[in-house]
Amino acid sequence: MTTLYSRLPMALLASALPLLAQAAEPGKPIATPMAEGHMGGQLVQVLLGLLLVIGMIFVLAWLLRRVQQIGPRGGQVIKLVASQALGPRDRLVLVQVGSEQILLGLSAGRITPLHTLKEPVHVADTEAATPEFAQRLMELLGKDQKDKP
Template sequence: MKLRFAHWLAVLGLTGTGGLWPAIGLAEEANGGISPAAHLTQMIGGLVIVIIAIVVLGWILRRTQGGLSRGSQTIELVAVRSVGTRERLMLVQVGEEQVLIGVAPSGMRTLHTLREPVSVEEATTPDFSSALRRAVSGRREAGGERS
């Protein structure tokens, strides 16, 4: 695996410097200077290396950090209620136990530990299209249609 990675790294290095681009050798001028086509080829090679590096680093980051958050969740956020501009109450499920936590700019505090878990119903929030449809139909009924 490491040998294959080293091989691809060498190929990418040669690509960026122009070693694998035969157009560079053909595009050089007789006086020893590099033509605009050679500069363009090197620039495109460098761009390809940067894009490949971004993709590879993103894949590595996802593999290393993503593995930590996967699996069974032992801590689950059950409900959140805002009680002020910067204060919230959070109901957190930890295993079989539920804990009520107060969150403020000064920090977090455990307010209460529930002996019996509270079941929270899933509140269905309407999507934007249905809310817009209701608003438009209510407006038509109240004011009539304009011509």
């Protein structure tokens, strides 16, 4: 009974025999698969594979954005109304829970309720709190889209 492992050395030896026979003849150059003109085809194959992978990344990113937007928007009970950075690790956050607004102080590893507002503060949708990075990115993307015809 022969197994795959016992047949493997024989298969490797059989595939190497033509190269060994060519190496035994001193005046004859050794033919390798790259020297036979397959390099152009392999390059095209690698480029197509790379383009396919990059395309898949963009498609998955697009799908991820679409799936995140499908979630319930109006059903959120807790909403972030405004945010103000006080330092590298400290910030003030105005949160609305139902009809009540609470001013929170956020610091390293700590959330402290500072004040409960009697009258809710109304902030326009354009002024709603967004993280600084996301806000800056949207500004840059908006500028790029305005520049294009």
